[in-house]
Amino acid sequence: MRIITNNLRLFWQGTxxxxxxxxxxxxxxxxxxxxxxxxxxxxxxxxxxxxxxSGGTNVDFYVIGNAIQIVAVSGIFGVTLSIGxxxxxxTLPYLFGTPANRMMLFFGRAFMHIFDGALxxxxxxxxxxxxxxxxxxxxxxxxxxxxxxxxxISTCGLGLMMGCLSxxxxxxxxxxxxxxxxxxxxxxxxxxxxxxxxxxxxxxQMLPLTRGIxxxxxxxxxxxxxxxxxxxxxxxxxxxIYGWLGFYLxxxxxxxxxxxxxxxxx
Amino acid sequence: MSIKNLFRYWRTVITVAEITLRHQWNDSFIxxxxxxxxxxxAILALFMLRGTGDNYAMFVIVGSGLTGLWSSLxxxxxxxxxxxxxxxTLEALVAAPLPFDVIxxxxxxxxxxxxLLSMTASYLLAALFFGYSLEMTLPLLFFSSxxxxxxxFISFGLIIAPLFIMYRGIQQxxxxxxxxxxxxxxxxxxxxxxxxxxxxxxxxxxxxxxxRALHETSTGxxxxxxxxxxxxxxxxxxxxxxxVASKLFKxxxxxxxxxxSLNTE
Numbered sequence: 001m002r003i004i005t006n007n008l009r010l011f012w013q014g015t016x017x018x019x020x021x022x023x024x025x026x027x028x029x030x031x032x033x034x035x036x037x038x039x040x041x042x043x044x045x046x047x048x049x050x051x052x053x054s055g056g057t058n059v060d061f062y063v064i065g066n067a068i069q070i071v072a073v074s075g076i077f078g079v080t081l082s083i084g085x086x087x088x089x090x091t092l093p094y095l096f097g098t099p100a101n102r103m104m105l106f107f108g109r110a111f112m113h114i115f116d117g118a119l120x121x122x123x124x125x126x127x128x129x130x131x132x133x134x135x136x137x138x139x140x141x142x143x144x145x146x147x148x149x150x151x152x153i154s155t156c157g158l159g160l161m162m163g164c165l166s167x168x169x170x171x172x173x174x175x176x177x178x179x180x181x182x183x184x185x186x187x188x189x190x191x192x193x194x195x196x197x198x199x200x201x202x203x204x205q206m207l208p209l210t211r212g213i214x215x216x217x218x219x220x221x222x223x224x225x226x227x228x229x230x231x232x233x234x235x236x237x238x239x240x241i242y243g244w245l246g247f248y249l250x251x252x253x254x255x256x257x258x259x260x261x262x263x264x265x266x
Numbered sequence: 267m268s269i270k271n272l273f274r275y276w277r278t279v280i281t282v283a284e285i286t287l288r289h290q291w292n293d294s295f296i297x298x299x300x301x302x303x304x305x306x307x308a309i310l311a312l313f314m315l316r317g318t319g320d321n322y323a324m325f326v327i328v329g330s331g332l333t334g335l336w337s338s339l340x341x342x343x344x345x346x347x348x349x350x351x352x353x354x355t356l357e358a359l360v361a362a363p364l365p366f367d368v369i370x371x372x373x374x375x376x377x378x379x380x381x382l383l384s385m386t387a388s389y390l391l392a393a394l395f396f397g398y399s400l401e402m403t404l405p406l407l408f409f410s411s412x413x414x415x416x417x418x419f420i421s422f423g424l425i426i427a428p429l430f431i432m433y434r435g436i437q438q439x440x441x442x443x444x445x446x447x448x449x450x451x452x453x454x455x456x457x458x459x460x461x462x463x464x465x466x467x468x469x470x471x472x473x474x475x476x477x478r479a480l481h482e483t484s485t486g487x488x489x490x491x492x493x494x495x496x497x498x499x500x501x502x503x504x505x506x507x508x509x510v511a512s513k514l515f516k517x518x519x520x521x522x523x524x525x526x527s528l529n530t531e
Contacts, residue, residue: 033442041445046310052455053314174294174302181306191313 007104014108018082019116035116039070039124046190047132063132064220065189067124068151068213074117075155075208076162076180082109083163083250084172092167096254106250107243109163110156117152138222147219150232151212154239158208161246167253188213208242211235268512275368282372287380290342296380299341304334304384305391311454312396321485323398327388328480329454334384335419336447336473338377343423344440346373347431347518360519367515370427374420381419382412403486407493411483414500415476421504422472424511428518451477472507475500 043066050062083106086092095105128134136144162179166172184190186200187209193201204210215231272279290296308330315322347370350356360366392398402408429436448454450464451473457465468474479496482488488496 030438033439037439037442038445041442041449045445045449048449048459049311049314049455052459053316053318171294174298177295177298178302181303185306185309185313190310195313195316 007101010100011104011108011111014105015111018085018109019112035073035120036123039067039073039120040127042066042070043124043127044131046184047128050190059132060128060134060220061192061217062190063128063134064125064217065187065213067128068121068148068216069184069187069189069209070120070124071117071148071152071155071212072180072183072209074113074120075152075159076176076183077159078113078116079110079156079159080163080166080172080176082113083160084166087167092257096257102251102254103247106160106247110160110243113159114149114152114156117155118148121148121152134220136220139220140223140225143225143228144216144219146225147212147215147228147232147235150236150239151209151216154208154212154235154242157239157241157243157246161242161249164246164249164253167250167257183207183209186210206238208235208238211238269508271365271368272371275364278364278368279372279375282369283376283379286373286376290376290380296338296342299337300334300381300383301387303337304330305387307333307454308388308391312392315454321403321487323392323396324400324402324484325481326454327385327392327400328484329477330388331382331385332451332453332473332477332480333448335378335381335415336451336453337444338381338384339374339419339423340426340440340444340447343370343374343377344426344430346370346377347427351431360522365515366519367424367512370424370515371420374423374427375416377423378416378419382416402484404483404493407490408480408483411476411479411493411497414497415480418472418476418500418504418507421507421511425507425514428511428514432514432518432521447471447473450474452481453477469499470503472500472503475503 043063046066047059047062051059054061086095125134129136158179162176165175169175186204186207188204189209193204193210196204211231212235215228215235218228218231219225308326311326311330312323315326319325347356350359359369362369389400393400430440449460450457450468451471452468453473457468457474460468475496478488479493479500482493482496
């Protein structure tokens, strides 16, 4: 019982402190600019581009796709910086020196970003309703909430894996930005997946967000939770796979760093 | 900044641009801003705008190249003074016996010229990967538009750098300033799609006139009179930007000397 309590305490403290550490140097304006206005600008750009492409007939497709894709801001950038922050701030050797449960320590880094990312999607969908008249009258809001939460979890899974890369490469912002923009293509946020060549469709199916975006589009157009359950479960499964891959990469990095004495090497 | 200084110190401008280019080629973020991001936007737009007209591929190439130009200007030129501050070279540059804005002009020249790679990369992507047969409708006028656009973007960038350093609050919005200019300048879709109240904002942005001139000369959408009009507006707003920038640089250096805040965060 005591072990469980200690691990939960470790999980919660790691969660809270890594999140606070990430944003403590920021002013509220920076948070608003990054998490509210930047997503709004992205939604506006791709929705107008989509409106131009479709002659104004299919704007909801782009609004929903980009609103859900916004979880990648928290899932990729937030989680990666939470993990990589230990390296940049010089606390990685202390972290690797503790006897703390690695699983609690690792997955704790993503926990707050799940809620933060889900909040970002709600704000983005709100922008969609306000500016583009996105209609939720047919939507099962509970099911949409589950879809948003699961999509955020799966994107954070990818973020955990990317975060481990930030422990072994100095070009983390290059990798993060590239992945974020590639998700704009492959997730189907802006393009109907069926128009892709086969190899691109295969990549799409191996990534988080793809099923989450498809599920959100179906739910907003009136589908039920039962109809989108396979998509939601698939999205969750993808996230768990990436999360576990990240965890094993994290352990491998720790092992290699200790063996070679390369902690904090940039 | 006066045009006279540009001619007087042209060798300084070229040297600064050369050193900046050499320095920046080791930075992976520049690789992302100049090559990766515009190519991703080009791929997205090529898929999305498929079938919207005869010259849509050329429209996308120019538009996505312009996104690379603006992102590079915003993030790299915007931080050009801060970059010197972080490296501890700002005091020496300010104390050098030549106008400080001439140095920043040279840095912006390097950023804008290297950003032209965005357009080249998008062109190669569309031609090789998507198999488009691309033909420039008015090549000479397009080339002239490129030269004027370089001047327009550099001039616009000269306003951003001192603003970012004097008013840190503005720099906090840097991430949120990228897409709005893509939208307002009509890089990838006409501004006629936007609400009417945004049109005057578009008109005072030099990137809007650059986009118009480049799109019209590359796709043949405009006649000579509309192209010359776009050039004229581009030059007008570039000179206004240079005038405003000269005042901002004076104010920035004055404040730095009075507050002794040249190298403080």
